[in-house]
Amino acid sequence: MSRPRSIVRRAFTLIEMMIAMVVIAIMAVVVMPALAPEDAIKLVSASHMLASDLEYAQSASLSGPTDPIVVVFDADAPRYWLARASDPDSPIERPGSADAYLMEMGVGLARQLDGIEFEVANVSDNSIQYDAFGRLDQLDNAFVRIHNHTGEIFVSISASTGSVSVVKQSPPVVAPDPPADPISPLPESEPIVVKTR
Structure with a gap:
């Protein structure tokens, strides 16, 4: 007597495969943001936000040259504000709002940028000021280093x-050439011979 043959299933059906793919896709959508390099993106966001605020300060200084805008960086906290040169400790109002033009990392408009730090170079009093023509009120270029633990x-x-420009590498700090010594002799060369008749 022969045994009845049983049907043996050796593979998944198309519907089972599609359900598995949908489950994997949903899991990827949930897990991927947690794996994203969020802190590196914060650096880019903070640099572009600062560049935009510096450009606004330049524009506002051009439109109100009698009392130009200054961008002041707090030496003790990761924040900066825009103020009038006549009162650099008081932030101006943000255009279209009664809010102070104060950007504190991790708070308010910059709440997503926690962990960001600023270092200002080639400026005095931790501030960047424009003149009536939109130039810096100093002879040297100014630099702001924006950093966190990722870079x-x-x-x-x-x-x-x-x-204003955003760069990945440290800009070169060019020291001015030392003044020429007016008493130094000319470089040595062959003697000049003058023949007379």
Whole structure:
């Protein structure tokens, strides 16, 4: 007597495969944001936010040259504000709002940017100020190093034009050439012979 054959299933059906793919896709959507390099993105966001605020300060200084805008960086906290040069300790109002033009990392409009730090170079009093022509009020370019535990980005402000650029590498700090010594002798060369008749 022969045994009845039983049907043996050796593979998944198309519907089972599609359900498994949907479950994997849903899990990926939930898990991927947690694996994203959020802190590196914070650096880029903070640098572009600062560049935008510097450009606004330049524009506002051009439109109100009698009392230009200054961008002041707090030496003790990761924050900066825009103020009038006549009162640098009081932030101006943000355009279209009664809120102070104060950007504190991890708070308010910058609440997603916690962990960001600023270091300002080539400026006095931790502030960047424009003149009536939109240039920096100093002869040297200014730099802001924005950093967190993942890396750093630099915002560079041109002294001659006031233009703002975001760069990945540290901008070169060019020291001025030392003044020429007016008493130093000319470089040695072959003697000049003058023949007379």
